[in-house]
Amino acid sequence: MAEIVVTGSTGYIGRNFLMRAAAMLPNARFVGLTRSIRKARGLGLHQVRFVEGNVEDRETMSSAFRDASAVVHLAAAVKPRKAAEFFQTNVLGTQNVIELSKKAGVTRFVFVSSCDVGLPIVTRYSESKRQAEEIVTQSGLDYLIIRPTAVYGGFGATAMTGLQALVKRAPLVPVIGGGKQKLQPLYVDDLTAIILQALTAQVRNAVYEVGGPEQFTHLELIRELARASGKRGPIFHIPIPVALLAWVLAPFPFSGSFGILRERILSLSQDKVVSNERVMRDFDLTLTCLSDGLAGAQRLGSRVTESA
Numbered sequence: 001m002a003e004i005v006v007t008g009s010t011g012y013i014g015r016n017f018l019m020r021a022a023a024m025l026p027n028a029r030f031v032g033l034t035r036s037i038r039k040a041r042g043l044g045l046h047q048v049r050f051v052e053g054n055v056e057d058r059e060t061m062s063s064a065f066r067d068a069s070a071v072v073h074l075a076a077a078v079k080p081r082k083a084a085e086f087f088q089t090n091v092l093g094t095q096n097v098i099e100l101s102k103k104a105g106v107t108r109f110v111f112v113s114s115c116d117v118g119l120p121i122v123t124r125y126s127e128s129k130r131q132a133e134e135i136v137t138q139s140g141l142d143y144l145i146i147r148p149t150a151v152y153g154g155f156g157a158t159a160m161t162g163l164q165a166l167v168k169r170a171p172l173v174p175v176i177g178g179g180k181q182k183l184q185p186l187y188v189d190d191l192t193a194i195i196l197q198a199l200t201a202q203v204r205n206a207v208y209e210v211g212g213p214e215q216f217t218h219l220e221l222i223r224e225l226a227r228a229s230g231k232r233g234p235i236f237h238i239p240i241p242v243a244l245l246a247w248v249l250a251p252f253p254f255s256g257s258f259g260i261l262r263e264r265i266l267s268l269s270q271d272k273v274v275s276n277e278r279v280m281r282d283f284d285l286t287l288t289c290l291s292d293g294l295a296g297a298q299r300l301g302s303r304v305t306e307s308a
């Protein structure tokens with residue numbers, strides 16, 4: 001029977017996607033590619049056949065693609081220790097996943113890329129995602145590429161969870177470059193809804209950017225997070241000029257974690273906003289506003305704590 005292969009199944013988006021997909025399509029068969037069966041079993045996703053494999057090594061993944069009819073490719077190095085991993089996992093890994101998909105006769109390939117690819121490329125992460133997109137678009141497979149902004153909510157910690165914890169507890173919040181850069185946080189359920197629809201959408205061979213329905217400056221976002229956490233009183237922030245940080249980190253090796261950190265800081269100083277016009281035209285969607293998304297995340301958090 002035809003199976004839907006999900007790479008990166010134990011990651012933040014993979015886990016949230018599989019939970020939604022299993023609930024919405026109870027008769028569909030999902031295969032979750034994972035580097036750790038033990039980690040996968042802990043997710044309690046009984047409808048999913050987990051297969052251990054590494055995208056960097058095609059042989060290890062071949063049994064996952066045995067009966068594949070569609071693929072959701074999420075596996076990626078997002079915060080690796082060494083920059084080379086961006087290319088090994090995101091570029092070579094995507095090439096391997098594409099080759100196995102072609103061999104299996106996959107009829108729909110959904111690739112989750114990043115909004116960073118549509119911006120001036122300042123990190124090796126974005127460059128690796130750009131190269132991965134090129135492999136997908138030139139593969140000859142029927143594909144849809146989704147480029148999300150920063151995602152929050154659902155199960156698992158995100159950059160937003162970390163920022164919210166900091167805003168709640170710390171008297172001072174460091175912000176990069178004065179906090180004027182714009183963000184458009186996307187609720188994870190909205191992204192997983194798009195991925196699910198992308199598996200059967202009439203449109204094909206297209207790239208969609210998607211972000212939340214609102215744009216905030218970094219400082220406005222901090223205020224929203226404080227409000228959602230019930231923090232009263234003023235929030236003090238310390239602006240950290242980007243140039244100063246880049247200069248401080250400059251002596252460290254380009255390939256090591258400081259080199260990656262330097263790029264991440266440059267990336268944080270970019271406006272990360274997209275137009276939702278195309279995605280709203282072609283998908284059946286209502287995007288969740290931040291206050292509702294944060295309330296949903298909080299409800300989920302307390303449910304998890306209660307059952308722990």
Ligand SMILES: NC(=O)c1ccc[n+]([C@@H]2O[C@H](COP(=O)([O-])OP(=O)(O)OC[C@H]3O[C@@H](n4cnc5c(N)ncnc54)[C@H](OP(=O)(O)O)[C@@H]3O)[C@@H](O)[C@H]2O)c1
Nearest residue numbers: 008009010011012013035054055074075076113114150151
């Ligand atoms: N989260 C966001 O805000 C966001 C925004 C834009 C785009 N994206 C994109 O969305 C996708 C999923 O992101 P995420 O937030 O879920 O990331 P994540 O939590 O870091 O998960 C990444 C997943 O990829 C797997 N992986 C990494 N290297 C692998 C390898 N060599 N072989 C097999 N699997 C490997 C990881 O497996 P292990 O569990 O074994 O580590 C994990 O399941 C990524 O492509 C990312 O670029 C995410």
